[in-house]
């Protein structure tokens with residue numbers, strides 16, 4: 571198992587629910603130390619996504635749909651149950667399981683609920699109904715959902731913005747991630 575990944579290395583991000591991969595991204599490591607893993611997902615990075623949009627992601631066949639422009643820098647604090655995405659006009663807080671390392675990348679599970687924090691300080695919730703539907707459908711336990719909400723409330727209370735990464739730019743010499751083996 572990799573202790574840390576070299577900057578510029580392409581890795582695979584697997585989202586796993588009860589042993590089943592339901593979402594796959596590819597990314598380039600922008601930073602990796604004991605506190606923080608930063609991932610750059612360039613536009614066009616190969617991804618596998620649930621085939622049906624606007625439906626719960628679990629138990630769906632996956633289809634190839636690359637990452638959209640303009641790409642995104644994601645900050646994954648070690649042990650945290652969320653990641654921060656740096657958007658042009660806001661920060662996006664993606665609730666997800668604390669990541670686990672693999673030889674070729676990392677594993678987590680997107681937990682559906684998201685938060686958006688505007689530059690002016692306003693917060694908005696996103697996809698609350700999806701998490702409710704996942705509980706209603708038996709995919710996520712009420713206790714797990716309460717934990718996701720609690721993590722979101724912690725981020726709102728901490729309000730850790732700006733992150734210091736706002737002016738970061740990818741190294742143009744980094745190779746684009748290739749399609750991950752074993753999925754196609």
Ligand SMILES: [Mg+2]
Pocket residue numbers: 664665680681682683684
């Ligand atoms: Mg999400």
